[in-house]
Amino acid sequence: MIDTTPTWVWLLTACVGAVAGSFIGMVAHRLPMLMMRQWRADVAEFLSQMPLDGTLITPISTALTTDNPPPTAIHCPHCRAPLAIYDAIPIISYLWLQGKCRQCRHAISPQYLAIESISIVLTLMVVAVLGAGIHAVLALIFVWIGIALSAIDYQTKLLPDRLVLPLGMIGLVANSMGLFASASHAIFGAVAGFVLLWLINALYRLITNQDGMGLGDAKLLAAIGAWLGVWQLPMVLLIASTLGVVVGLHKRWRLGQNAAFAFGPCLVAAAIVSLLFGERLLAWLFSY
Ligand SMILES: [Zn+2]
Incomplete structure (x- = not known):
């Protein structure tokens, strides 16, 4: 069987995979931090309801108040400098900046590049195997959530x-x-x-x-x-x-x-x- 799908369809599919990968990278980076903050808040609330002396409560509440808000995806995770649009293009920006932040030159985790690449490859594979249709759309949701879960589990051993x-x-x-x-x-x-x-x-x-x-x-x-x-x-x-x-x-x-x-x-x-x-x-x- 000869594949008659025009090239632009594959290019568009690859772009969708790249954008999804970029979003997945952000979720994989932020979700564990949000969970950690939630746990700390829960523990602090739980302890504040218990008749304990202040020694145990203080370090946790201090940790809570001094905790910085998690950086957003459009900020450098290191220096928190906001990223320009052209610094946030999946894969291309990473290679162009040689994996370093434009402001502080601190190395950006290669995990972002890995997630974006895996997302592109798997997105292309899903469309190639299942064709365009409801099966492919759903399978892509499965694949993308799966990549996010894998990245988080790999980093934190949590699902x-x-x-x-x-x-x-x-x-x-x-x-x-x-x-x-x-x-x-x-x-x-x-x-x-x-x-x-x-x-x-x-x-x-x-x-x-x-x-x-x-x-x-x-x-x-x-x-x-x-x-x-x-x-x-x-x-x-x-x-x-x-x-x-x-x-x-x-x-x-x-x-x-x-x-x-x-x-x-x-x-x-x-x-x-x-x-x-x-x-x-x-x-x-x-x-x-
Ligand atoms: Zn930076």
């Missing part, structure tokens, strides 16, 4: 409910119309995703007396199950744990120890593979 829950909801709504799986498979997928990882973690805790995975991973697999349906979950888990073993061995080889690593990006990568190629992979497997 915020604020992203995981909407992700699962969108999957259930999409599959109420049977877009990626039947409605019943999606519901079973959500439940099975959570229970599976919860069980694995409980078993691991029983054997080793420490947490292997957080509940965040279980919630994420529940959201993935809501998108892909229950029958794709074994494949997602297989691909994710293979990736996890590779990452774990690499970390061990590089750091010479059993270092903890984020499993969220492995789950997201496996889910994207299943979302785009799952049916073909399953058909290929069952042809043997």
Whole structure:
């Protein structure tokens, strides 16, 4: 089959991916800081209601008042100088400024460049595999939220409910119309995703007396199950744990120890593979 899609469509798709990547970078940078502020506020409020002597309350409330507001995406994260429009163009600005802030010359995290590049590649892939239509639009939402979750998990080892829950909801709504799986498979997928990882973690805790995975991973697999349906979950888990073993061995080889690593990006990568190629992979497997 010859691809007759005009070049401008691919260029436009790449631009959409770049802009989305730029926004994802901002979310991945800001959301953990906002969560931290919320936790501090909650803890301070909780402690202020308890009859304690001031010693414990003071450092936290001081930390609260001296806490600077998180910088916005249009500011340099280091010197907080506002960025001009031409300094905020995805990828191009980063390369043009050689990864440094124009004002303070402080290095800008290469994470922004990585997120934008991954977003462009995956956005192009989704449109190439699924074509233009409702499936591609929804798959892009899945991919973009997935990239944000991966970046946050990689940095902080957290998978915020604020992203995981909407992700699962969108999957259930999409599959109420049977877009990626039947409605019943999606519901079973959500439940099975959570229970599976919860069980694995409980078993691991029983054997080793420490947490292997957080509940965040279980919630994420529940959201993935809501998108892909229950029958794709074994494949997602297989691909994710293979990736996890590779990452774990690499970390061990590089750091010479059993270092903890984020499993969220492995789950997201496996889910994207299943979302785009799952049916073909399953058909290929069952042809043997
Ligand atoms: Zn700066």
